Amino acid sequence: MAVRHQAEKIGLALTTAAGPLTILADVLGLLDEVSPNGIQLVTLLILTSVTMFLLLEVRRFEILDSVDQRLAELDIDGTATRLRRERYGGVERVHSEFPISHFKALIREADSEVTVLQTFIPNLHLLQNALRDALTEHSEVRVRILLLFPKSPVANLRHEALRSVHSPTPPVNVKVAIEHNLESFARLSAALPERARTRLEVRVYNSLPSMAVYRADDSYLVSSFLHGMLAIDAPQTEIKGSDTARGAEVQEELNTLWQIGKPVDLADWQHSIELIDFDNVNVS
Structure with a gap:
């Protein structure tokens, strides 16, 4: 789990840095050497990377839904009433x-x-x-x-x-x-x-x-x-x-x-x- 989180941080850092670097490369004309449509290609790669990371996060959202469901099943008011009766008479x-x-x-x-x-x-x-x-x-x-x-x-x-x-x-x-x-x-x-x-x-x-x-x-x-x-x-x-x-x-x-x-x-x-x-x- 720790390795996964570290990999995600590195991936998000690289994705964030890719935007400014791509714009700079385009201004300098470096992307033309890669492809006539280099800017479109790199943009597509960045969007693909972001999409992949969002898909990886879906599991976490499912876990949050599970936590909400478990909390809903707890009788919080009933537990508070019981403790009040037992501890405070x-x-x-x-x-x-x-x-x-x-x-x-x-x-x-x-x-x-x-x-x-x-x-x-x-x-x-x-x-x-x-x-x-x-x-x-x-x-x-x-x-x-x-x-x-x-x-x-x-x-x-x-x-x-x-x-x-x-x-x-x-x-x-x-x-x-x-x-x-x-x-x-x-x-x-x-x-x-x-x-x-x-x-x-x-x-x-x-x-x-x-x-x-x-x-x-x-x-x-x-x-x-x-x-x-x-x-x-x-x-x-x-x-x-x-x-x-x-x-x-x-x-x-x-x-x-x-x-x-x-x-x-x-x-x-x-x-x-x-x-x-x-x-x-x-x-x-």
């Missing part, structure tokens, strides 16, 4: 803050479930239309909301955690924010047709939240409750697949809090909250 990417447009798109594409786990949902006003559309336009989609019990002592703890010496504004009143969310969901529920209303479920939990989660089918956006910062302003880890290591962990947490949570009757959420009694306050 299903983590797709990390967003610097909550990607509101991206999550709204995930809601629109959801076929079965949208779930939010928060102390309260600061960006609910940005998501309400998408949640309403999911409930009215997709007959199979459930919307499940988990909020902190407004009377929980954890609400006061989170209120203090949001207090930041770097912020000139007072911290969010978590209890009031939760109640505002409940009122918003009550209005949303009242505006829904009956068949959609039953698929909107809100529960409150009385426990220290471990993470904030926004789920649409098998996609999760997960963040932490940091001091002096809302969870939606913290980096968001996007996870794909409830059967991945990280996805299964997050889904297990959702399942646990849903089981210990108490349902809220959105027809009269204030009265419903008053009736809720967590026998043993669990803040562990």
Whole structure:
């Protein structure tokens, strides 16, 4: 193979040099001594040589076609997905803050479930239309909301955690924010047709939240409750697949809090909250 490549290089060099040399010889009249039609003859010889070299290269083009075919047969996306699941536990990417447009798109594409786990949902006003559309336009989609019990002592703890010496504004009143969310969901529920209303479920939990989660089918956006910062302003880890290591962990947490949570009757959420009694306050 090396000898062939070397021969090709020499042949191409000679062919390239033949053009200028032929023109020079013709100007000097040297070709007339070879043949009255010397220039035409030499030109024909050069074209013949070039054609031969091009024919030799056809095999290489065939090899390139074979490479393209082999690449087409590879499941590159499938391999990338498998490696992501094995090495990164299903983590797709990390967003610097909550990607509101991206999550709204995930809601629109959801076929079965949208779930939010928060102390309260600061960006609910940005998501309400998408949640309403999911409930009215997709007959199979459930919307499940988990909020902190407004009377929980954890609400006061989170209120203090949001207090930041770097912020000139007072911290969010978590209890009031939760109640505002409940009122918003009550209005949303009242505006829904009956068949959609039953698929909107809100529960409150009385426990220290471990993470904030926004789920649409098998996609999760997960963040932490940091001091002096809302969870939606913290980096968001996007996870794909409830059967991945990280996805299964997050889904297990959702399942646990849903089981210990108490349902809220959105027809009269204030009265419903008053009736809720967590026998043993669990803040562990």
